[in-house]
Amino acid sequence: MVDEQRPSKELDVGRPNVARMYDYYLGGKxxxxADRAAAEKVIEISQGKVRDAVRENRDFLGRAVRFLAREVGVRGFLDLGAGLPTQSNVHEVALAAAPDAQVVYVDNDPVVATHGRALLATNPRVSFLEADLRRPDEIFSALPATFALDRPVGVLMVSCLHFVPDHEDPWGLVAAYARALPSGSHIVISHLGSDAFPSEMAEGRKVYGAANAVLEARPRASILRLFDGLQVIDPGVVPLNEWRPSPDALPLGDAFLPVLGGVGRVP
Structure with a gap:
């Protein structure tokens, strides 16, 4: 939990932070x-849908990791733009499914870095890199020696590419990771869509404009382009709650979720 009376000098607590806003949506501490005020504005704009979206995002992430660990045999997971630790972290899900799995978290946020170092100290199968996902060459060169790239790995780009603006070419970024991965690797992507609620997305973008990263919700066609060159796993790129849902999954409070997700295999 952050100490509001004595925040770290390295933190800009007066400016909303997307990782801390996400933590607030999930009910974290x-x-x-400033994060709470901005998050409440987004909750109001979305009429509460943002909270459904982030919970479904976490559930999708867990299902995708279990799928890769159990059904595909992936043992190395690279979680880009990992965000703040919360319940059912990637390493918890991965290690429960495959005790010999290894997880590397990557984030350039100082709050996340602090928590990442704590994770690093408690589990030898978990590592943390303070790095920018937009610099894949630097990330691959900094991976632990024990993180094997001679066999398929899972790269998680969950709820992070909509913070990469068009001029930084998120499509080329995904392609760069795919080129660096061995055949049979998988890339997991979730991304906020703009088709169904364009006016609400525009209002939400204004709120995030004052935060440490601009929100770029995109139309479905642009999200599908992120999977160019990948073999998309069934059921395709779909609303998160439709991607291999658990048999006991509860229905959404709203009938439609404006976040798409999918898993692509590197040929």
């Missing part, structure tokens, strides 16, 4: 007043 790692946020400051």
């Amino acid at each position: 790692n946020h400051f007043p």
